[in-house]
Amino acid sequence: MKIIRTLFLIRLRRLVAKDDLLAMFFVIMAFLLIPFFLNSVFDKIKNYLLFFTLEVLVYHTNRKDLELLKLNKNYKFILFAEYFIYTLPYVILFLVNKEYLLGFIFAALLLLFINLPKINNSKMSYPFSLFDPFWHISFRKNKLIVVIPVIVFLFIMGEKSGNENLKIASLLLTGVVATFSSFNRESIEHIKSSFYLSKHYLIQQIIANLKNTLIISFPILLCIILFRNWDLLLFAPLLFLLPVLNILFKYTFFENTFMHQIAFVASIGTIYFGTPFIIAPFLYKKSLTFIKNAQNA
Template identity: 40%
Template sequence: MYYIISSLITIRFRKHISRNDKTASALVVLLFLAVALICYSKFNEIGLYFYLLFLDPILYQQKRNDLELLKIRKNYKWILFVEYIIYTFPYLIVLIIKQKYYGLILVLMVNFIVIHIPKLQMKNIKYPFDLFNPHWHITFRNYKIILWFPLLLVLSFMGIKHQNPNIQNFVLLIIAIIICIPSFERERIEEIKYHSNNSKNYLKSQFINSLINTSFIIVPIAVFILFNTFNLLISSLILVVYVLPLVNIISKYAFFHHPIKQQLFLVFMIVSLGIPILSLPFLLNKALKNLNEIKNVENRN
């Protein structure tokens, strides 16, 4: 079982985890277990939002490129089904412990249906994003992120209709996480090394790029939410949507050679309600130091 789980993690996160990196694989497993444990302890407060965790296999199915290779095997659909069960196993255990058997059956049925339907074929959409960081375009196309927004608008409308501000808060949190996705992608070292900007200006340009592109996404949704329901907490969360990607950019360059640490930092910050933000001055200094090392520059700034 250990070999199977380790192999699946290595294959899925091959861009971030080197082969036979047992420490990184263990961290990923611990992350899944930690999320499941938190959801178990806060199950009543989370409610139906818990089932959003089961969207992971669906999104992974849409963006994976090895399906044609798997189709060589006659039982490839069952292989996919078991693989997705393993990915969501900690969350399935939570449903079993909480005796949510109907939810468990529904999740299994959805997974079974997903592997039997063809991948969505979407034409390239022209996004209005600033091109300083091309990963905005790349990630939105590769992960088909645009498909999330109709669902988020429906959730937002439900929150307004039922006068439930928690739904609006949840929608804004999901948008903040979505906007962080481009900053998980890394440039090639050569792109940073030979860029005309020094480290400080390069990081500043990344911040400006994030603010501009974030505005394209959040402003229409924020106007819709605030026009229908206004309170101070929602207004504060809109600011969080802008701040969280900036923090993720800092952690990206602070942990440039360790993507898993960057991901764990973001998860820890969200779960702990932003406590790690106190370490930002240290991370900012480390980010600039790493950029300087990549550029082979000392004391240039």
């Protein structure tokens, strides 16, 4: 219990300052109030709560203390207990609403993550286009490859339960993963020294990202074909729209990463109204102007 308490405090201190007890109190209270606020809409979001296990997966695969924890013979129990504490609000929701199967799947995913073999990304060779090296960097640094099997699992679960929204969410999540590399920025010197000028440089960036997106989308597209969900192919363009849109945002707000992130999230939040399609020509023009100015400076 001391080890689990220490691990919990270490993670809590990543969110707030070490001695900021008031901030820690508010974080814990917000954590405990999650079931209260989500319970009223539980029937609508119950399947989506499984997505919160992805945060545990990313955290687990990026841990630096696993080798030290393995010195304890009960290290797997310690890890499970730690992750169980992080996800306790969602487990409580499943139990209160008598969704025991979803609660079991939730716990099973935590056990699966703990027992996943360690992936040595430094030795993995990704088939991504090197025109945008940040794809390799993002996948190696954040171990994004482990998210792909989880996305496929969620799609299959949506197929078995007849939940179309879960399958659509799997498609969108794949598109979100494809945007990760575009939040990184190459140096201005790299843009200046490129053989491709303005328009061609931007087009090459878009083409490289479309190729790489197709590679990571292959498993989910294969699932659509195998399960004959032909209607879901209508949503497939969203897989490629998101990374292209994020590239345009990157060069439009190249010198302001905060505005880049805010604008991208806002556009995705209003995708129902067609906002990305309306602003895409404007973003394209702004991106070209920035690249041209950078190369002529």
